[in-house]
Amino acid sequence: xxxxxxxxxxxxxxxxxxxxxxxxxxxxxxxxxxxxxxxxxxxxxxxxxxxxxxxxxxxxxxxxxxxxxxxxxxxxxxxxxxxxxxxxxxxxxxxxxxxxxxxxxxxxxxxxxxxxxxxxxxxxxxxxxxxxxxxxxxxxxxxxxxxxxxxxxxxxxxxxxxxxxxxxxxxxxxxxxxxxxxxxxxxxxxxxxxxxxxxxxxxxxxxxxxxxxxxxxxxxxxxxxxxxxxxxxxxxxxxxxxxxxxxxxxxxxxxxxxxxxxxxxxxxxxxxxxxxxxxxxxxxxxxxxxxxxxxxxxxxxxxxxxxxxxxxxxxxxxxxxxxxxxxxxxxxxxxx
Amino acid sequence: xxxxxxxxxxxxxxxxxxxxxxxxxxxxxxxxxxxxxxxxxxxxxxxxxxxxxxxxxxxxxxxxxxxxxxxxxxxxxxxxxxxxxxxxxxxxxxxxxxxxxxxxxxxxxxxxxxxxxxxxxxxxxxxxxxxxxxxxxxxxxxxxxxxxxxxxxxxxxxxxxxxxxxxxxxxxxxxxxxxxxxxxxxxxxxxxxxxxxxxxxxxxxxxxxxxxxxxxxxxxxxxxxxxxxxxxxxxxxxxxxxxxxxxxxxxxxxxxxxxxxxxxxxxxxxxxxxxxxxxxxxxxxxx
Numbered sequence: 001x002x003x004x005x006x007x008x009x010x011x012x013x014x015x016x017x018x019x020x021x022x023x024x025x026x027x028x029x030x031x032x033x034x035x036x037x038x039x040x041x042x043x044x045x046x047x048x049x050x051x052x053x054x055x056x057x058x059x060x061x062x063x064x065x066x067x068x069x070x071x072x073x074x075x076x077x078x079x080x081x082x083x084x085x086x087x088x089x090x091x092x093x094x095x096x097x098x099x100x101x102x103x104x105x106x107x108x109x110x111x112x113x114x115x116x117x118x119x120x121x122x123x124x125x126x127x128x129x130x131x132x133x134x135x136x137x138x139x140x141x142x143x144x145x146x147x148x149x150x151x152x153x154x155x156x157x158x159x160x161x162x163x164x165x166x167x168x169x170x171x172x173x174x175x176x177x178x179x180x181x182x183x184x185x186x187x188x189x190x191x192x193x194x195x196x197x198x199x200x201x202x203x204x205x206x207x208x209x210x211x212x213x214x215x216x217x218x219x220x221x222x223x224x225x226x227x228x229x230x231x232x233x234x235x236x237x238x239x240x241x242x243x244x245x246x247x248x249x250x251x252x253x254x255x256x257x258x259x260x261x262x263x264x265x266x267x268x269x270x271x272x273x274x275x276x277x278x279x280x281x282x283x284x285x286x287x288x289x290x291x292x293x294x295x296x297x298x299x300x301x302x303x304x305x306x307x308x309x310x311x312x313x314x315x316x317x318x319x320x321x322x323x324x325x326x327x328x329x330x331x332x333x334x335x336x
Numbered sequence: 337x338x339x340x341x342x343x344x345x346x347x348x349x350x351x352x353x354x355x356x357x358x359x360x361x362x363x364x365x366x367x368x369x370x371x372x373x374x375x376x377x378x379x380x381x382x383x384x385x386x387x388x389x390x391x392x393x394x395x396x397x398x399x400x401x402x403x404x405x406x407x408x409x410x411x412x413x414x415x416x417x418x419x420x421x422x423x424x425x426x427x428x429x430x431x432x433x434x435x436x437x438x439x440x441x442x443x444x445x446x447x448x449x450x451x452x453x454x455x456x457x458x459x460x461x462x463x464x465x466x467x468x469x470x471x472x473x474x475x476x477x478x479x480x481x482x483x484x485x486x487x488x489x490x491x492x493x494x495x496x497x498x499x500x501x502x503x504x505x506x507x508x509x510x511x512x513x514x515x516x517x518x519x520x521x522x523x524x525x526x527x528x529x530x531x532x533x534x535x536x537x538x539x540x541x542x543x544x545x546x547x548x549x550x551x552x553x554x555x556x557x558x559x560x561x562x563x564x565x566x567x568x569x570x571x572x573x574x575x576x577x578x579x580x581x582x583x584x585x586x587x588x589x590x591x592x593x594x595x596x597x598x599x600x601x602x603x604x605x606x607x608x609x610x611x612x613x614x615x616x617x618x619x620x621x622x623x
Contacts, residue, residue: 074521088535102520
């Protein structure tokens with residue numbers, strides 16, 4: 001049906017390179033999530049696929065057809081925007097049916113399709129209203145409905161949940177996952193939210209400065225990060241790093257070492273790999289976060305299931321299992 | 337200590353009241369300054385004969401001047417001319433400006449900045465400097481002594497500012513709204529007419545109103561390009577109202593005419609007042 005493949009795709013504005021020679025193959029029906037720090041080019045990459053922004057070089061093909069120069073509306077793609085971008089002066093019914101109206105479909109057919117979509121998204125009671133009368137979550141559903149009605153081969157999402165509050169975000173996340181299961185459409189999803197990325201994705205693409213740092217399943221990225229950037233980006237709280245020299249023998253020649261906060265235990269001083277001063281303790285109810293200064297200006301985060309029963313300022317020993325230690329070379333790449 | 341606190345509290349209250357009163361007086365002064373001339377014109381227009389020389393501010397209701405004006409075909413004709421000229425100028429400049437503003441505000445093309453600057457430069461020339469050139473243009477088009485000449489001439493100062501205002505308004509639309517329309521298969525024309533234009537009501541109303549007022553009030557071009565009485569517009573018609581003898585200044589009729597020609601503007605402002613409420617797009621984009 002609809003695979004998407006990018007071949008050496010680049011985009012630059014004048015002298016500024018936003019996307020640098022990206023190669024990516026998305027299988028039919030796959031759910032791929034783009035993550036990366038802000039300004040890494042993830043939204044631009046999505047717009048390149050959609051055809052809203054022309055590529056500077058490289059090819060884009062959808063369903064094995066070259067789409068590099070095909071206009072956005074003819075690519076069989078729909079996109080859900082971060083701001084929803086509903087038409088403020090049209091009713092919800094017209095908002096959803098506008099693409100069909102533009103393509104010249106008859107009124108009865110439009111009405112039937114819009115009603116179907118609205119029922120599926122549970123917004124059929126809102127069809128006569130205007131966007132300003134809807135809540136954030138309802139607007140989000142309308143935006144999805146507007147994308148669905150065109151029966152796209154590929155579905156693009158540009159940070160669709162970032163304007164919603166936490167509760168609604170969780171609800172819509174489940175909704176999108178359900179949508180993907182029901183439709184089986186290829187989906188590409190941009191987010192900076194780790195939870196969305198980890199829970200929704202078949203595969204995650206980590207982007208940084210216009211380049212792909214790593215592509216893999218959520219588990220692969222978490223367990224075997226290809227480099228220090230991915231190791232630091234995936235996982236929350238982020239991985240603790242320290243220069244290899246500080247751990248001596250254990251570094252086995254690596255420039256930088258990393259341990260995830262959840263892999264660290266508090267141990268007696270004689271068993272400790274490193275020790276430091278407890279700076280601060282945060283009680284999150286279901287877990288505790290301890291901040292430990294292990295050397296000047298290096299503070300590690302430790303995730304604990306129970307209250308450690310130590311005073312602030314106390315010396316604590318930190319230990320971890322040997323396999324929990326990540327090693328990175330001078331170029332930031334992971335080494336065995 | 338508590339007494340001291342109470343005292344200072346009372347002083348602050350007194351200060352607040354004094355400030356409020358001062359502001360009220362200031363507001364009253366501004367109101368008198370702006371409204372008194374108009375009120376005085378109304379009062380004068382309702383008197384005739386020797387009553388005109390009275391300094392009383394209480395209006396008498398003598399409608400002689402109004403009756404005379406409305407029975408004067410030259411004056412009523414000039415009102416119709418003015419309506420046609422100002423109306424057409426407004427419509428044409430809005431139509432041109434909307435198309436230009438879409439291009440200048442939403443599309444990327446070479447020389448865009450230069451174009452905007454050129455439009456701005458056009459509007460800084462004093463009318464008197466353009467007049468002789470404009471006169472030649474009017475002659476070429478064969479529009480001399482026709483109201484078409486005024487429509488042509490007025491576009492030179494209404495188009496630049498409508499383009500500027502609408503361009504800045506056009507830029508404010510979020511990029512995603514346009515992108516959504518592109519995804520829905522819209523051409524530029526459809527984006528402009530079906531998505532952006534319906535949201536521009538407030539901007540169109542306010543700039544259109546301003547263009548109308550400018551065209552309605554214009555005197556210099558109207559005096560120069562029109563020769564005969566039946567093609568005159570209102571400002572010139574009022575300027576040329578004459579008394580019974582060359583020694584009499586027709587004070588009452590001029591005042592009555594001034595009041596009459598203000599009424600269409602007042603009506604327009606009141607009618608569009610509700611449309612000039614911004615925030616039509618508020619709440620539609622973010623949530």
